[in-house]
Amino acid sequence: MYYIFHGDDEFTRSEAVAELKAKLGDPAVADINTTVLDGRNVTLSELIHACDSIPFMGNRRLVIVENMLQRFDPRKGGRSETDDQLLDALKSYLPQLPESTRLVFVESKSLHGNNPILKLAQRDDQAYVREFEVPRHGAVGRWITRRVKEKGGTIQSGAVMLLTLYGGEDLRLLDQEIEKLLTFAGDRAITEADVRRLVPAAVESNIFAMVDALGQRDRRQAVTRLHELLEAGESPIYLLFMITRQFRILTQVKELAGQGLQLPAIQSRLGLHRYVVEKALGQARNFSLGQLNVIYRKILETDEAIKTGQLEPELALDMLVAELVM
Structure with a gap:
């Protein structure tokens, strides 16, 4: 049997995968019988080898393939020849999946409705599809x-x-x-x-959300997040400090990732929590290093304007956010 778990709700999606793994029984044996593959570059032979392997001291194997099916979404210019060949081979293999294997395709975003594997699974009695969407508002x-x-x-x-x-x-x-x-x-x-x-430190989550909105040039969302924080009683000076800190982290993460460092190495180098680095890596993709340097200078100019009394703190923040999304 195979599963397709897709959508941007990473938390609930991860819980669903954990529930499947828990059904394998003893955690030590479950770990041995679980394989995780990077679907962005996995080959069909690697996938088949993992799925066809016999379970060790148990009745089931769990094979988790991350972000493979996105390769088959409709796109301008069509799919590459390599992806087309992989798609055809995968469609032929899925009906031959061993009874002892649970194959889980985990996708970090919702698949297109015309994704061929998604459409295949929706009419296959041996498949289960679930979309995980982050609850809004x-x-x-x-x-x-x-x-x-x-x-x-x-x-x-x-x-x-x-x-x-x-x-x-x-x-x-x-x-x-x-x-x-x-x-x-x-x-x-x-x-x-x-x-x-x-939960005073949870304000950082809204800072993350505001930075995401800035990176997507979503002025409305960025301004909304800013005013929610101000209305909750957060100090404009503290918010500017947090924005400064976050863009400094983004710049550092961008530079280190550009040098080829992976998440654990970046985490060690910067001395930050893994969660912070993961979020920063995702946000940093919205900016070039040059853009981050320009933004950082604008933040410092705003800080100077507030400290010298040229602008009221709240007005200065509003102007900064408006300028960053232009």
Whole structure:
């Protein structure tokens, strides 16, 4: 049997993969019987070898292929000859998949509706397709409430709103904060005061979201995120500091990635948490190194304008965000 898990909700998607792995039984044996392949450059022979291998001390093998099917999405100019050959071979192989193997295609974004493997799976009794979309806007609050309930707790509506503001749409971060809040609250409901007391650092998540919006030249989203942070009581000086810090990290990560360093090496070199480096690597793709240097200079100019009294802090931030998305 094979699975297609696609969409931008990395957290819930990862949970679904973890559930499949848990069904393999003993964690030590599960690790031995699990293979993860990079679908961007895997060959069919490598995939078949992994799938056709006999399970060790168990009845099932799990083969996870990351971001392979995106290669078959319709695109301008058509697919490459290599991808076309791979597509045809994969379509021929899937019906021969051993009963002992669970093959999971994990895609970091939603596949096009006309993706040939997606269409094949949708009419195949031996396939399972699930799309994972990050909940947007009000749906995030409902996700928080449901998640708290699943963990045996309750949360006040005001706390949900505040946690949504702090955590944005980052479900992994929200889940971590929910765990912390439930431990602190004990048998009572989570309150706004709990969120304000325990999740002040979660403002970085909205900084990430604002930087993402800046990188995509999405002025509306960037300005919205900025004003949500200001309305939540964050100091303009602190927000400018955080924006400065984030773009400094992006510049450093961009430079090190350009030198060929991989995530673990960059993490070690900069002394940052893996999560921060992962997010920064993704955001850095939206900028050239030259653009990052120009942005960093504009941030420093804004800082100088605030410190010398040339501009009010909130106005200076508004002008900075507007300038960065032009």
